[in-house]
Amino acid sequence: MTKLLILGRSGRMGQALIEAATADSGSEVAKTHDHGENLINAFDGVDAAIDFTVHNFTESVLDAALETNTPLVIGTTGHTDEEKAKIIEASKKLPIVFAANYSIGVNTLFYLTQKAAQILGNDRFDIEVTEMHHKHKIDSPSGTARRLLEILNEETNTSYEDDVAHGRVGNIGPRPPKEIGMHTLRGGDVVGDHTVMFAADGERVELTHKASSRLTFASGAVRASIWLQGRAPGLYDMQDVLGLK
Ligand SMILES: NC(=O)C1=CN([C@@H]2O[C@H](COP(=O)(O)OP(=O)(O)OC[C@H]3O[C@@H](n4cnc5c(N)ncnc54)[C@H](OP(=O)(O)O)[C@@H]3O)[C@@H](O)[C@H]2O)C=CC1
Numbered sequence: 001m002t003k004l005l006i007l008g009r010s011g012r013m014g015q016a017l018i019e020a021a022t023a024d025s026g027s028e029v030a031k032t033h034d035h036g037e038n039l040i041n042a043f044d045g046v047d048a049a050i051d052f053t054v055h056n057f058t059e060s061v062l063d064a065a066l067e068t069n070t071p072l073v074i075g076t077t078g079h080t081d082e083e084k085a086k087i088i089e090a091s092k093k094l095p096i097v098f099a100a101n102y103s104i105g106v107n108t109l110f111y112l113t114q115k116a117a118q119i120l121g122n123d124r125f126d127i128e129v130t131e132m133h134h135k136h137k138i139d140s141p142s143g144t145a146r147r148l149l150e151i152l153n154e155e156t157n158t159s160y161e162d163d164v165a166h167g168r169v170g171n172i173g174p175r176p177p178k179e180i181g182m183h184t185l186r187g188g189d190v191v192g193d194h195t196v197m198f199a200a201d202g203e204r205v206e207l208t209h210k211a212s213s214r215l216t217f218a219s220g221a222v223r224a225s226i227w228l229q230g231r232a233p234g235l236y237d238m239q240d241v242l243g244l245k
């Protein structure tokens with residue numbers, strides 16, 4: 001039985017994680033933590049910690065995990081490059097799963113996006129990405145959309161800095177051929193929708209994933225925390241957990 005620390009107890013994902021970890025026969029919720037509580041005490045005696053909180057809390061979480069030698073599952077999104085570098089540094093000493101999305105469906109979307117980009121390319125096909133989330137989400141584009149863009153950039157020899165256009169407004173002129181459009185929608189209680197579109201003259205391919213329950217992400221993260229037990233230090237993602245690599 002994997003004894004878990006769930007961080008962000010009162011959050012949308014914190015609540016879903018407590019439900020998923022309680023339902024999974026391989027895990028139990030040993031500790032929970034929320035804003036203002038002692039973090040080192042929370043890490044004491046657990047087999048893994050699951051962090052779906054806010055990007056600027058991650059450094060404290062990494063420090064506590066290193067001090068107590070606790071494997072980590074990080075689902076938080078919106079990290080700066082510096083914060084990502086700290087996760088990579090910590091993974092030299094600890095096993096860490098860090099993924100923008102823990103659902104099996106989205107990890108399949110990552111795979112299909114890579115294959116579609118390899119087959120269709122960006123000569124004849126124009127690539128656009130959309131994401132929609134609930135009105136409370138604080139980071140944009142979503143971590144999942146950022147990962148989709150990374151895959152598309154890798155496969156089409158483009159870069160996030162030079163080729164990704166965030167929304168379009170005004171007299172924008174004709175679409176630059178290699179541009180990748182990125183469009184964020186926010187509203188209501190949408191759990192998480194992502195679409196990658198390949199549009200050419202005469203045809204269009206759309207790959208879409210729609211999450212309708214946060215338990216989808218939570219059960220994937222609990223699975224990752226169990227998978228981490230006995231792993232060597234390193235930076236892993238959900239594709240590793242699912243055996244898709
Ligand atoms: N990888 C994936 O599969 C998924 C990732 N996410 C990501 O998970 C994160 C959380 O999302 P969600 O649950 O909707 O967010 P919520 O705002 O609902 O929850 C955030 C939680 O973190 C706590 N928290 C915030 N700041 C701190 C801090 N400085 N110290 C300690 N605790 C803190 C909050 O406590 P308080 O309310 O008291 O501030 C709250 O309990 C986001 O980054 C989101 O993008 C979400 C879904 C899936």
Ligand SMILES: O=C(O)C1=N[C@H](C(=O)O)C[C@H](O)C1
Nearest residue numbers: 077100137142143144191192
């Ligand atoms: O904040 C959310 O809710 C979600 N965040 C993740 C992201 O930023 O990709 C994953 C999921 O889509 C829900």
